[in-house]
Amino acid sequence: MNFDFSDDQKFLRDEARKFLEAQCTSAHVRAVLDDDAMSHNDEVWQKIVEMGWLGAAIPEEFGGLGLGMLELCVIAEELGRVLAPVPFGSSAYFFAEAVKLAGTEEQKAEWLPNVADGSIVGCLATTEGPGALSASSVQMIAKDGKLTGTKVPVTDGDVATHAAVLAKEGSGTGLYVVALDQDGVSRKSLKTIEPTRSHAEITFDGVPAKRLGNETGNGMTVLDQVMNRAAVLLAFEQLGGASRCLEMATEYAKERQAFGRPIGGNQAIKHKLADIYVKNEVARSNAYYGAWALSTDAAELPEAAAAARVAASEAFWFASKENIQTHGGMGFTWEVDCHLYYRRAKLLAVQAGSPAVWKEKLVSALEAKNAA
């Protein structure tokens, strides 16, 4: 039994935490929050690029560090703690994992080294309207290697250089990679409840794109596998955010005086924070299991990823809203960071499918397993 990260991975975590606490402060996040023209914090982004983290799980033959998925999980948790206002997840969890999973050797060689060194910023473009994603809801068309249609919202869509786009292809769907600096691509920034990560509406008007892999019509299947992988990584970001919320709420409850003593002495506050702790530990244990399944390509990945995502979405949502509540009126001011976590919690909970979608995936996986 060794259900924990290795000493090397813990060392990486400690180093990442030190680095991010110094280089990605609340002021860096707020610079993006307060400036509508900023899609991300490029100063922070360039430093993260230099650290090589984008290539943590990209094999050395494709220009990465070739460390592994567990190392990427460790980094994800730390990025989540500080609400890194950068397109790391879009590029490393979604775009790179899609290419690694479905791309041909030529495609991997074309894009992965550039993702690893930051010269490509990837993103995933699937959503077109309200409601859960399904094959029948996709209107984007891929015909003769060209994309026509609109994706909205695309997370990090206005900073990305490339997108992996889900499109109808004959009677099925395909996942296409497209460079976003081409003629026929128009991008419009969107106002969202989470301004520290930019979102765009992207319209394609007959733009040349390359399908990932040689198979046609399997876009939804590939996407499902990409989502399982990204779900575990997102769960670690969520866990980082949820842990930080508990720390903030606990620190405040010890300091803030009311009725002659710290508010943290009242059971209404104590039990609230204990509830956050329980949800966070449930999320941590499920995330670790997801990490194990991801790093070993285990057959259990579908249910492990779904459980990790459901637990982490619930934990971060609960911790972020009750952190505001614990802070009282202060928690509802722009100056206190509580709302930044509340915003990020919601983005991460819906970005790759809402909790309802993942609960259904989880139960379907359990049914499939039980039937076998």
Add this chain to the structure above:
Amino acid sequence: MDFTDTTEEAAFRAQANAFLSQHLEPKKAAAIRSGRRDDYLQRAKDWQKVKAENQFAQITWPKEIGGRGGTPMQQVIWNQEESKFDAPTGPFAIGLGMCVPTVIAFGSDEHKKRYVQKALFGEEIWCQLFSEPAAGSDVAGLKTKAVKDGDDWVINGQKVWTSGAHYSDYGILLVRTDPDVPKHKGLTMFIVDMKQEGVDVRPIHQASGGSEFNEVYFTDVRIPDSDRLGEPGMGWKVALVTLMNERLAVGGSPGPDWAEIMDYARSSGSMSDQAFRAKLADWYVAAQGYKLTKFRTQTALSKGETPGPENSIGKVITANHLQDICNSAIEMQDHYGIISDKDHAPADAIFQESFMWAPGLRIAGGTDEILKNIIAERVLGLPQDVRVDKDKPFSAF
């Protein structure tokens, strides 16, 4: 990360499993709490003897006192393997897990010689006498008193919720010896002979219908001063050692879990209910969360480290989880769900029986509220509750 044993752990697990297979039947699916056979107590004593003779009774105890001299990790492995079998361990859990370790820590050499072996070999059973009608969560507020009379102490008062008192031979008894000091400072711990005159054990008729717990009345019960554990007034410190000695929580779920309700939903055509599917996902996540958290604890033990506080989430999750699952299973059966008669009720009425047991589980061994206080104070470091009686003499209240 991996879930495999080290070579040594695997060898010990195989050894434990071989021993268990030789003596016990594998546990049937869906463990059911009720319905223990009449000969349960005798079977428990026999099984305890066999374990002790083969040094499996207390893995971490030193060999000199009949243990195995093993590691906490080996104890975890043993517990995991034993739980796969139909092992009658209940009557010895409290005695060997909590009472006898207290005797070992605070008793004289005579006490250890007299009591430890007999308990280990299943010849004598122990119970723990702390809770009282007016002292549950606040157990230090107990009122049963002991008054010194020559070389004896004379005990009068009442204990409650005492598991197994009706078949116990000895108990550890926490009483008030000085009411004129603050409540934590006036307590003293004793060994008490449960079969002596003046000790009256009466079963409690629980809300669930069963009677697993007792009230114990003490009327002019005499205990020699030599059976005192720790100095007079030190009883609270002794009690904390007792409570810390609770066994490593490695048991399975206390009743039907997500798998049982999913089985039932499949057999009854309820899997198409979207609201049920969402709840099933939540139950799975919570159950996995607790199971995997125990794996984290086990990992720390395996590395020889002290586990973190994460295991404290256990009973808060499992008790509520059980109540919620049973409630849903009954509602899924609609009007028919009210039936607990096994001739009619689906799944041998496990949902109905556990539904009636669940409220007790949320209270026993620390209420949800006390456990959350403990997480808040000991894990998160929040201030203690206001305790208006903390520094005043107990007799002032």
